[in-house]
Amino acid sequence: MSSSAEWEVVIGLEVHVQLHTRAKVFASSSWGFGQEPNEQVDPVVLGLPGTLPVVNREAVEKSILFGLVVGAEIPARCAWDRKNYFYPDNPKNYQLTQKDFPVVIGGSVEIELPGPSRNVMGEHKRVRIHHAHLEEDVGKLSHAGSGSLVDYNRAGVPLLEIVTEPDLRSSAEAEAFLRSLVAMLTQAGVADCDMEKGQLRCDCNVSIRHPGAPLGTRTETKNLNSISSVRDTVIYETARQIRELEAGRAITQETRGWNAELGRGYVLRDKEDAHDYRYFPDPDIPTLELSRATVERLAKQVPENLYDRQRRYMDTLGLPFTAASVLVANRELAEWFEAAVAAHPANPQGLANLVANDLLRDLAAASGAPTGFEEAAPAPVSLASCPIKPAQLAGLVKLTDDGVISKQQAKEVFAEMFKSGQDAAAIVDAKGLRQNSDTGELEKIVQEVIADPAVAKSIAEYRAGNEKAINALKGPIMKRTQGKANPGLIDQLLRKALG
Amino acid sequence: MADALHTLSAAELGRRLAAGSLTSRALCEALIARFDAVNEKVGAFTHLDRADVLAQADASDARRQAGQGRGPLEGIPVAIKDNIAVQGQPLTCSSKMLASLVSPYDSHVADRLRAAGAILYGRLNMDEFAMGSSTENSAVRKTFNPWDLTRIPGGSSGGSAAALAAGLVPLSLGSDTGGSIRQPASHCGVVGLKPTYGLISRFGLVAFASSLDQIGPMARSIEDCELLLAALASADARDMTCFGPDERALTSAGEAKKLRIGIPKGFLGKGVAPEVAAAVEAAIAFYRAQGCTVSEVELPSADLAVPTYYVVATAEASSNLGRYDGVRYGHRSAQAATPVEMMTHSRSEGFGAEVKRRILLGTFVLSAGYADAYYNRALRARAKIRAEYLAALSQVDVLLTPTVPTPAFKVGEKASDPLQLYLEDIFTIPANLAGLPALSVPCGQSGHLPVGFHLVGAPLSEAKLLAAGRLFEAAHGFAHQQAAL
Numbered sequence: 001m002s003s004s005a006e007w008e009v010v011i012g013l014e015v016h017v018q019l020h021t022r023a024k025v026f027a028s029s030s031w032g033f034g035q036e037p038n039e040q041v042d043p044v045v046l047g048l049p050g051t052l053p054v055v056n057r058e059a060v061e062k063s064i065l066f067g068l069v070v071g072a073e074i075p076a077r078c079a080w081d082r083k084n085y086f087y088p089d090n091p092k093n094y095q096l097t098q099k100d101f102p103v104v105i106g107g108s109v110e111i112e113l114p115g116p117s118r119n120v121m122g123e124h125k126r127v128r129i130h131h132a133h134l135e136e137d138v139g140k141l142s143h144a145g146s147g148s149l150v151d152y153n154r155a156g157v158p159l160l161e162i163v164t165e166p167d168l169r170s171s172a173e174a175e176a177f178l179r180s181l182v183a184m185l186t187q188a189g190v191a192d193c194d195m196e197k198g199q200l201r202c203d204c205n206v207s208i209r210h211p212g213a214p215l216g217t218r219t220e221t222k223n224l225n226s227i228s229s230v231r232d233t234v235i236y237e238t239a240r241q242i243r244e245l246e247a248g249r250a251i252t253q254e255t256r257g258w259n260a261e262l263g264r265g266y267v268l269r270d271k272e273d274a275h276d277y278r279y280f281p282d283p284d285i286p287t288l289e290l291s292r293a294t295v296e297r298l299a300k301q302v303p304e305n306l307y308d309r310q311r312r313y314m315d316t317l318g319l320p321f322t323a324a325s326v327l328v329a330n331r332e333l334a335e336w337f338e339a340a341v342a343a344h345p346a347n348p349q350g351l352a353n354l355v356a357n358d359l360l361r362d363l364a365a366a367s368g369a370p371t372g373f374e375e376a377a378p379a380p381v382s383l384a385s386c387p388i389k390p391a392q393l394a395g396l397v398k399l400t401d402d403g404v405i406s407k408q409q410a411k412e413v414f415a416e417m418f419k420s421g422q423d424a425a426a427i428v429d430a431k432g433l434r435q436n437s438d439t440g441e442l443e444k445i446v447q448e449v450i451a452d453p454a455v456a457k458s459i460a461e462y463r464a465g466n467e468k469a470i471n472a473l474k475g476p477i478m479k480r481t482q483g484k485a486n487p488g489l490i491d492q493l494l495r496k497a498l499g
Numbered sequence: 500m501a502d503a504l505h506t507l508s509a510a511e512l513g514r515r516l517a518a519g520s521l522t523s524r525a526l527c528e529a530l531i532a533r534f535d536a537v538n539e540k541v542g543a544f545t546h547l548d549r550a551d552v553l554a555q556a557d558a559s560d561a562r563r564q565a566g567q568g569r570g571p572l573e574g575i576p577v578a579i580k581d582n583i584a585v586q587g588q589p590l591t592c593s594s595k596m597l598a599s600l601v602s603p604y605d606s607h608v609a610d611r612l613r614a615a616g617a618i619l620y621g622r623l624n625m626d627e628f629a630m631g632s633s634t635e636n637s638a639v640r641k642t643f644n645p646w647d648l649t650r651i652p653g654g655s656s657g658g659s660a661a662a663l664a665a666g667l668v669p670l671s672l673g674s675d676t677g678g679s680i681r682q683p684a685s686h687c688g689v690v691g692l693k694p695t696y697g698l699i700s701r702f703g704l705v706a707f708a709s710s711l712d713q714i715g716p717m718a719r720s721i722e723d724c725e726l727l728l729a730a731l732a733s734a735d736a737r738d739m740t741c742f743g744p745d746e747r748a749l750t751s752a753g754e755a756k757k758l759r760i761g762i763p764k765g766f767l768g769k770g771v772a773p774e775v776a777a778a779v780e781a782a783i784a785f786y787r788a789q790g791c792t793v794s795e796v797e798l799p800s801a802d803l804a805v806p807t808y809y810v811v812a813t814a815e816a817s818s819n820l821g822r823y824d825g826v827r828y829g830h831r832s833a834q835a836a837t838p839v840e841m842m843t844h845s846r847s848e849g850f851g852a853e854v855k856r857r858i859l860l861g862t863f864v865l866s867a868g869y870a871d872a873y874y875n876r877a878l879r880a881r882a883k884i885r886a887e888y889l890a891a892l893s894q895v896d897v898l899l900t901p902t903v904p905t906p907a908f909k910v911g912e913k914a915s916d917p918l919q920l921y922l923e924d925i926f927t928i929p930a931n932l933a934g935l936p937a938l939s940v941p942c943g944q945s946g947h948l949p950v951g952f953h954l955v956g957a958p959l960s961e962a963k964l965l966a967a968g969r970l971f972e973a974a975h976g977f978a979h980q981q982a983a984l
Contacts, residue, residue, distance in 0.1 A: 043604045047822045049597065049705040050584045050606060052738050084818050084865075088838045093821030141838065148838045150826065278865035280874060283710035283815055285739055 008211045009238045010218075011168035013230070014203040015181060017160045017191045018137065019062045025136050025158035026053030026096060026285075033197045037151035045156045047091035052284050055080075059158035061298060063103040063134045064290065066160060066190045068302045070129050072107030074295050078134075080282040085275050088150050089139040097161075098133035099279050103290070105131050109164075109184065110307045111176040112325075121314075121321045124307065127177050128165040135159050154198075160191070166205065166215065171234040178202070178227045183306050187331035195226050202230050206237040208245070216241070217251040221258050221265055233258050236265055303331055317341065317348040326356040332383045333360070336390055344394035347401050354393060354414060359386070362418045387421040388414075396424035403486055409433050435486040439493070442477075442485060446493045449476045462498060470494055504529040505666035508979055509575050509723040512669060516563065516574045523556035523563075523574030527618060530576055534621075534667055537984050542642040543652075543662035545581055546589050547621035552576070555618045562616065569616030572730050576620035577612055578668040580659050582629055583714060584703035585609045585619050592705050593637035594627045596823045596830045596849030606703020607735045608672060608714055615730040620668055623658030627851045628820065629679055629707040631655050632923040635914055636853045643910065644686060645982035646948055650907040653683030653923075659717050660687035664949075666981045670727050671717045676707045677808050678902075678927025680715045681939035681953060685902035688941045688949030688980055690724045690968065691717045693927075695958045696934035697742045700735030706819040708812035709740075711931040720978040721940070721969040728961065749959050752966035753896075756789045760967075761796035761895030766926065772905040774945030779901045782942045782952045782971060786899075789970060796891040796898065801929060803880045805921060808928045810864045810877035817861030823849060856917065885933035892935070892957040897967055899954055900926045902939040906948035930955045938964040941977040949980075 024031055027044035044051040060078075067074050079101040082094040107129040115122035137159045139152040162181070168174045182200065185191040193200045202225075207218035219241075221233045236258075241251050254270040304312075306328050313324035327334045337355045341348050363381040396417065400410045405428055416427045428434055436442060450459060450473065461469035470491075477490050504512070504526055515521035531549055538544050559574040568574075579585060582592045584602040586609070591597045605613070612619055626636035634642040634657025642657045644650040645665040652661040656673030660683035663671055673680040675693035684691025693715045704714050716727035734744045762783065767776050787793050825831035825845030832844030850858070864873035891898060903923055913920045930937035935958060939951040954964045972978050 046827055048603070048828070049590060049592070049600070049822070050582075050602075050701075050703040051604075052702055054737060054739055082818050084821060086821065086824065086839070086842055088824070088826045088842065091822065091827065093824060094818050276867045278818070278862065278867075278870070280814060280818070280865055280870070283708075283740075284706075 006210060007208045007238070007242050009169060009234065010166045010207050010209060010215060011170075011174050011234055012166035012205040012218075013162075013164045013168065013174065013177065014205070015162040015164075015178070016201045016203075017162065017185060017193060018199040019059050019134075019158040019160055020189060020191050021056060021058045021062060021158050023056050023058070024156035025056050025059045025134065027156050029156065031153065031157050033194075035153055037149070038153060040153040041155070045091065045152060053096060053282075055285060055288060056158065059134060060103060060288065060290070061294065062158070062190045063132065063160050064295060065188055065298050065301060066132060066162070066185065067104035067107060068295070068299050069184050069188045069190070069305075070104075070107030070109055072129060072132070073105045074103070074290055075101065075105055077101065077287050077289050078103040079287045080285045081279045082282050084278045087138070087141070088148065089141040089152075089155070091139065091152060091155050095136060095138065096282055096285070097135035101287070102131040102133035104129070104133070109177060109180055110305070111173065111180045112307065113172055113176050115321075119320070119322050121325070125173070127167045127173075130163045130165050132160050132162040135161060166207075171231040171238075174204070174234050175227055175231045178230060180306065183329060187303050187306065188301070198225055201225050204230050204233050204237075206234055206241070207251070208238060208241045217253050219251065219254050219256050221256040222268065224258055226260070229258055229260050232260070232263060233265060236263070240265070309334060313348075313352075317352070319349060319352045323349075323352040323356045326360065327352060330381065333381070336383045336386070339390035340394045343391040344398050347397050350397045350401065351393060354397065358411070358414050359388065359393070359418075362415075387419070388417050392417060392423055399424050399428060403435060403437060403488070404428065405433050405435055406487060409435075432482075432484070434484065436481050436484045437486040437489055439489065442481075442489060442493055443497075445477055445480050445485075446490070446497050449473060449480070450494075450497055452476070459498060470498070505533045506979065506981060507669065508720050509572070509669040509718065509726055510720070512575055513571045513573070513726075517568070523559040523618060524553060526574065527552050527556040527576060527620070530620070530668060537665050537667060540643070540648060540984060541645050541661050541665045541667070542640045543623060543658045543665060543667055544578065544621045545591065545593065545624045545637075545639045545658070548588070551587075552618060552620055559616055559618065569614065570730075571615075571726055572612070572670075573616030574618065575670065576618040576668050577727065578620045578623050578659065578662050578671040579609070580625050580656055580671070580673050581622040582625060582674055582705040582707075583608060583672055584705070588619070589622055590705065591622070591639065592628045593625045593639045594849065594851065594854070595638045596845075597828075598638070598830065600828055602703075604703070607700035607733075607737060607741075608731050609703060611731050611733060617670075617730065623656070623662055623671060625658055626655035626679075627854050628705070628816070629655040629674055629676055629712075630816070630853050630857055632678070632682055632920050633908075633910075633913070634658065634683070635910065636851055638851055641910065644907045644948075645984060646688065647907065649909055650948070651686070651910055653686035653903070653907060655679040655683075656691075656717065657683045660684050660689055660691065663687065663689040663717060663719050664980075664982050665984055669719070670723060672714060672727075672731075673717050674704055674707075674712055674714050675927075675931065676711045676812060677931050678924040680717060681902050681927050681937060681951070682923055684717055684939040685941075685951030685953075686907040686949065688944075688951070688977065688982075689717060689719050690721055690941065691715065691939045692724055692728060692961065692964070693930060693937045694728065694732065694961060695936045696931075697740055698747060698936070698959070698961070699731050700733075700738040700741040702735055702737040702741075706815075708815040709819060710815060711808075711812055713931075719980070721965055721972050725965050728965075747959070749962045750957070752962035755966040755970040756791060758786070758791045758897060758963065758967055759895040760786055760791050760793045761891055761898045762793060763798045763801060763891075763898055763900060764795050766801075766900045770904045770922070770925070771901055772945060775901050775903070775905060775950050778943035778945070778950040779899070779952045783899060785971060785974065786967075794895065796895060798887050798891060798929075800880065800883045800887050804884055804929045804932060805925055807877045807880040807884065808924070808932060809860065809921060810873050811881060811932070813857045813861030814865050814874050814877075815861070817858045817865065820850075820854065820858055825849070853917065881932045884929055888929060888933040888935060888955070889957070892955075896960070896963055897954045897956050899952060902926060902951040902953040906945040906950060926953055934958065936961045936964055938968055940968040940971055941980065942971065942975070943977075
């Protein structure tokens with residue numbers, strides 16, 4: 001019996017991403033989610049006779065920005081072709097796409113595989129991008145009763161199709177690639193990638209081979225609308241192909257669909273039924289020059305790479321992997337954190353702990369969103385309505401670092417800051433939380449407390465070697481200072497007094 | 500003399516309107532009367548909304564009264580080919596497929612005409628989706644040549660040419676993909692200009708072959724043609740193939756008597772009717788006598804033009820006409836159980852034979868395995884033809900040929916022979932393939948049938964072509980001629 005360990009899976013992805021633009025890609029109609037059917041249309045979107053496409057500059061610039069994010073080549077010019085096929089959701093019965101002259105060529109996406117445990121960083125790898133082309137989305141056909149209904153709101157929404165090289169070797173790698181890609185797209189403002197809204201859809205090409213052998217026959221599973229569907233498809237398709245080959249059957253080059261509810265794939269059409277799209281250059285859109293000035297301007301908008309930032313946090317700021325990875329997953333959060341570090345450079349770790357744990361938790365609770373690096377990748381919180389400003393958080397950590405309040409008190413102050421937006425110092429003063437670190441005064445209290453016969457037994461035990469017995473003396477001291485005594489200082493003074 | 504208004508030029512009507520001796524309402528009423536008397540015979544129009552026309556006329560008169568006239572076309576009717584969108588008017592392309600379509604938007608040229616104060620006057624018959632050279636492919640009605648009602652007016656802008664020759668309207672718009680303005684202009688004895696590709700926005704022109712289509716002015720005189728051209732040509736951000744404000748300056752006309760005229764070798768030979776050749780040779784002699792230099796030029800790839808055209812144009816058409824599927828608008832078949840079946844049946848029922856023929860041909864030439872042999876090869880031939888024309892036009896100012904090899908033929912005569920019909924455009928097609936401006940000028944008659952000659956110039960040389968036409972027209976009195984009906 002052969003084992004699947006002898007097989008290597010080879011995966012290539014085609015990721016369709018709706019770009020974050022105000023208008024559609026070839027028309028002035030706006031677009032967005034949740035509108036009534038056929039509200040976001042105009043004569044151009046509906047393909048009325050006599051209408052013509054006009055390329056949306058913003059969509060081209062977002063595409064270029066993506067290219068710059070992944071280190072791609074931005075060619076001197078790009079052009080559009082017509083892909084002809086008949087379907088009711090396709091208003092012109094051709095789709096404008098870029099077959100021969102795409103807007104982005106090459107580039108690569110760094111990915112991070114899961115580590116052996118949650119606290120340990122996994123392996124990093126680069127996945128090459130073959131190209132990315134800018135095309136138009138189609139409408140949605142649904143069947144209702146005896147008839148069919150078409151909604152063209154989605155028709156003409158700008159879609160960037162990102163095509164990878166067949167560089168992925170496991171479902172985990174495919175998953176990691178998509179997470180990384182989503183983070184990069186959202187952090188650069190290229191796309192929102194909300195999979196619930198269908199803003200990111202994948203076609204998944206899978207083949208298997210023995211390591212080192214030529215590529216096997218691949219199948220393409222179309223229209224996967226979540227990262228988990230891609231992962232499950234890879235697992236399913238790998239197992240299916242192994243089963244086929246080990247049973248002595250050949251893999252058919254075919255287009256497949258995926259039923260997420262049943263967790264299984266099915267054949268859509270085989271090679272003989274493949275469409276002849278009759279591509280030809282669109283005569284309505286002249287070849288578009290991509291000016292170097294535009295490319296240079298857009299290059300300035302490229303944010304720091306996710307993993308470059310993670311490395312910097314770990315290597316330069318000394319953050320642990322877990323905190324670093326949570327922070328870098330959300331650009332806004334990372335920039336917020338960096339502003340706080342700028343205000344108090346002495347303790348990035350202290351700041352990171354508060355941001356990655358307390359702040360993120362409270363923000364998520366306030367917005368009702370789940371926390372962390374979930375399926376949709378970036379922590380879905382917004383800092384826009386955060387009641388605490390970075391410099392204020394820096395103020396809080398500085399008070400702790402300076403011993404003005406304890407770490408325990410800091411949590412309490414943080415909660416109050418999140419509620420009221422006040423500065424930490426103001427809250428500390430208002431609540432009278434300032435620690436008593438007056439050595440002279442505390443020494444006096446220590447002397448009074450150890451003179452009390454009620455604690456004589458504890459003193460004797462401590463002197464006899466029971467370290468813990470000293471704690472019984474701390475309670476009365478705290479009581480006398482209304483809890484404001486600096487705990488470290490008390491400990492120090494007690495030990496000194498007891499010799 | 501209200502009944503004579505239909506014989507006047509747009510320029511003269513404009514002068515009378517400006518002088519206050521004529522109102523737009525009076526003019527439009529006279530033309531509506533002419534329409535009622537003549538259109539049934541000629542069949543130039545497929546639609547005329549009298550109330551709308553008169554309302555536009557009254558609005559124009561009111562503007563003029565208020566001193567807010569918009570220029571030389573203020574109050575003058577312009578009839579529009581039924582493939583150019585005018586908001587609220589039918590946009591049928593003379594097809595059963597779009598019989599029920601009313602345009603919800605204005606084309607750029609409609610915008611321009613409104614801005615110029617013109618009256619948007621009725622819809623003109625055409626070959627279905629502009630595919631044809633006789634207007635016999637209209638699914639709406641036949642149009643007849645006003646000079647001989649047993650003959651075709653040419654096409655596809657047959658309605659646009661016939662309306663002028665019948666005195667139904669002083670100005671009209673046509674569209675030209677392979678000769679569809681110039682060929683009917685020649686057959687009907689009127690002036691027709693196909694502008695440089697990109698001079699006039701195609702926004703709102705129903706596409707036949709996008710890389711070849713241009714809207715153009717048609718009139719009974721060069722002067723009128725110029726007036727209309729000036730109103731239409733402007734930059735438009737809605738058509739990416741339309742010249743921007745910095746790219747559209749026309750070459751100056753220069754002095755018509757000093758023009759260098761090139762006669763393409765072999766163009767007056769085989770297939771050209773003797774009367775046509777004689778009329779064109781007389782025109783050449785005229786220009787020579789005026790002081791123009793006339794020389795022969797070589798265009799070795801000219802023979803490739805017709806086959807190249809029928810590959811490129813049908814390929815684009817097969818895709819452009821894909822949108823007519825009965826889903827969003829237009830004819831929808833009742834004989835269908837599924838959406839895809841509905842699309843199939845709607846197309847089978849909605850399109851006429853010539854449109855289907857070209858869709859099939861275009862689909863074939865783009866198909867996997869054939870695209871290299873046909874479509875891609877045609878693109879190379881097109882580039883070669885363009886290069887040869889541009890080279891020739893660096894030596895001469897204009898190229899002069901007949902517009903059509905033969906005068907208008909009888910209705911039905913070539914209906915069963917599409918290939919013979921395709922040769923109607925043999926002289927006009929290269930200007931479309933090369934994106935060049937071209938003008939047809941009436942230059943005489945073959946018996947009772949008009950004949951025109953054809954001038955092609957370098958890009959943006961419209962003013963030169965029109966100046967050459969004006970020189971000829973001034974000396975020959977073919978301007979404003981109308982058929983006796």
